Amino acid sequence: MEKHSEAEVTKQVTDYMEARGWRLIRMNRGFFQRPDGSALSFGEPGMPDYLALHYRPAANVWIEMKRPAGAKPRCICLSKKPRQRCTACDQARWQLEERARGGTVWIIDGLERLERYLEAGGYQEAVQRQQEMKFVS
Ligand SMILES: [Mg+2]
Numbered sequence: 001m002e003k004h005s006e007a008e009v010t011k012q013v014t015d016y017m018e019a020r021g022w023r024l025i026r027m028n029r030g031f032f033q034r035p036d037g038s039a040l041s042f043g044e045p046g047m048p049d050y051l052a053l054h055y056r057p058a059a060n061v062w063i064e065m066k067r068p069a070g071a072k073p074r075c076i077c078l079s080k081k082p083r084q085r086c087t088a089c090d091q092a093r094w095q096l097e098e099r100a101r102g103g104t105v106w107i108i109d110g111l112e113r114l115e116r117y118l119e120a121g122g123y124q125e126a127v128q129r130q131q132e133m134k135f136v137s
């Protein structure tokens with residue numbers, strides 16, 4: 001079997017969606033030290049890799065990119081310093097909270113899964129309808 005990285009999946013998924021009118025925004029989580037030494041943190045722990053927006057019809061979807069073959073992230077909390085959660089747990093918690101708010105979060109490990117999400121959500125059809133309307137007008 002061919003080996004695919006998360007970077008390859010990211011490229012495939014962003015190309016596919018951008019070709020269909022989606023706008024994908026990379027969401028970063030990190031820390032920055034200002035010149036005066038004070039710290040600036042941005043993003044949220046466990047936040048997905050991308051926010052995908054579509055205008056007319058409006059849609060917004062959070063996307064966590066994963067390398068293929070059911071790469072279910074493993075918890076490594078025990079190997080971290082006390083009271084620190086691992087990335088897998090941060091992500092699981094973020095996704096749970098966002099879905100509880102009514103948000104849509106997709107975990108994508110390849111085009112096949114992306115297409116299934118798009119179809120199940122009715123997005124393919126809506127985007128296609130919009131493209132046909134553009135063509136007519
Ligand atoms: Mg990821």
Ligand SMILES: [Zn+2]
Nearest residue numbers: 075077086089
């Ligand atoms: Zn963990």
